[in-house]
Amino acid sequence: MITPGHGEDRPAGLVLIEPHAHRAGGHWRHALPALAGSGVPVVAVVLNGISPGNRTALFAAGATVTTHPPARCTSGWALLAAGRAVDRCARILLAATRRNPRWPVRLRRFPHQITMVSRCLVEAASLRTGRMLAPAAPQIVLTASETLHSLAAAWGNAAHVRIVHELYTTEDFLLRALGATVRRHRDRVALLCPTPGVRDAFITAFPGMTSMVMPFALTAPTDYMSDNERRAARAALPGETPVAVLIGGWWPHKDPATVIDAFRKTDRPWQVIVAGTPVDPTLLAHWDHMTHLTVTVHARDVESDELRRLYAAADVTIVSRVRGATATKESGLLMDAVRYGVPVLISDHDPALTSRLRAEPWVRIFGTGDSGDLAGALRSVADAPLPRPQPGDAARLGLSTPAHAAVRFAEIHDSLAP
Structure with missing residues (x-):
């Protein structure tokens, strides 16, 4: 298990990416505003939107909040549009599988494979947005998708830390093929797992990828x-x-x-x-x-x-x-x-x-x-x-303070390939 950093030098800033900020609940609900209030300048990239309560908490903590890529970030806009289009396709396919419960298991899993591609595209758009708004700041995805880690780094053109909470999606041919095309980018990604059991699951599914353990919940x-x-x-x-x-x-x-x-x-x-x-x-x-x-x-x-x-x-x-x-x-x-x-x-x-x-x-x-x-x-x-x-x-029980977590996130990010 990682020991939270205790160095005195705080990072100059953090980019915190949260694709689920439009929801009132979730793993990240306390962590995002807590990190924003840790004394480190924070840019919160929430391209799927943000609930009113979460927006208020982030603004009160002094964070910069962006719900869309900058106008000049054409690649970010393109990736975000693609992610939303793919998500619509996934929803249509999912509705079809629910109407046909007797379809083969692999066919019924296919909409979830498409959903993973959509999430990867939104993460990539978020990474490009964060890099344009804060080029030198470490990028942390607080609720990362459990698949296509290297592809997010490749499409997003950014090294980053991914906090993965659980592994429940089985990768079929489509996701395995996409992942294989960008395997060389895996040294640009670190998976941060909240428990040893979650880390073991990711090590088995993604051998050779940097995986570490650190409780996600924070305490103050x-x-x-x-x-x-x-x-x-x-x-x-x-x-x-x-x-x-x-x-x-x-x-x-x-x-x-x-x-x-x-x-x-x-x-x-x-x-x-x-x-x-x-x-x-x-x-x-x-x-x-x-x-x-x-x-x-x-x-x-x-x-x-x-x-x-x-x-x-x-x-x-x-x-x-x-x-x-x-x-x-x-x-x-x-x-x-x-x-x-x-x-x-x-x-x-x-x-x-x-x-x-x-x-x-x-x-x-x-x-x-x-x-x-x-x-x-x-x-x-x-x-x-x-x-x-x-x-x-x-x-x-191993919970870090927001300040120590911010330092540790930056340390892990700095160890990745540029």
């Missing part, structure tokens, strides 16, 4: 919520029953059915706040007649300030996962909890993470997929609340 002293802030948020809720927050969309790998069933099995009263998208209404219907539950649902992405208020009101947050390919990715929910100071109930889906958390007094671990075990944990927490994480616990 202002993240940690005071007791007064928590009391004020809790006072805004009715009653005095314990509060659990379920943050993020109910994707299959998050095993929402186990959480739903656990609350049905517990006999203690709970307030449950569900926030994020998608939320499965058929699963929520299982709670309709549970008189011991008070359920509030925000079926949408929530902005950072609202997310903080939800965590401030919580006695506990729940992180549930299934075992499998996504089990070793970094849990943004866990990192948010330790940054803010919220106790956690977490499944034992990742053995390495479980071994690190087992001795933490603010964590209760339950068996993956075991709703009875989670129900027991909920009863225990209702009777005897868990202590909060302490302000230094985030750093102990």
Whole structure:
């Protein structure tokens, strides 16, 4: 694992590329404004647009925000137009495959292959934009596509650091052929992986490419919520029953059915706040007649300030996962909890993470997929609340400060071929 840089010399500036800034939620939501406020001049390249809350946060941090290439950057405009055209094609093909679920697997995967090409084109346009706006600044893609790394460097004509959060797309012939044409550009790219498990997956898929480990989540002293802030948020809720927050969309790998069933099995009263998208209404219907539950649902992405208020009101947050390919990715929910100071109930889906958390007094671990075990944990927490994480616990888990992360990103970038 990389040790965050501790040098005194900060980079003169950073170009931070975030293709998903138009979304209110995501891995990068806290990192982008935090890095912009680290004392390093930042140019944020967000060619797919930016949500109002994210724009406000970046401007407050003093960042320069651009949603399109400069007028004179004709290559950037051409790549961006191509990326959008290819994305439209991918959406049409994806709709066709959904209407024909009996098509062969390889054919049903084809729209996702086209989507990867579209993302690569937008990344390349972003790299050319960043290079024109800040020619000497290191370029960092905060939510990089998991494929076509060398092609992005070649089309974008820029060495860069790519933060890859997980690997879930299988490369078929099209992507393998495109990648093979620019293999010589792989020394212009460094893959920064949040966990050793993610790094192992990328090493297997892309042998010979520089891959490193560094937690993506960042921590700063202002993240940690005071007791007064928590009391004020809790006072805004009715009653005095314990509060659990379920943050993020109910994707299959998050095993929402186990959480739903656990609350049905517990006999203690709970307030449950569900926030994020998608939320499965058929699963929520299982709670309709549970008189011991008070359920509030925000079926949408929530902005950072609202997310903080939800965590401030919580006695506990729940992180549930299934075992499998996504089990070793970094849990943004866990990192948010330790940054803010919220106790956690977490499944034992990742053995390495479980071994690190087992001795933490603010964590209760339950068996993956075991709703009875989670129900027991909920009863225990209702009777005897868990202590909060302490302000230094985030750093102990390997989270960097924004200033140290900025230094380390620049160090890695400087080691790449020009």
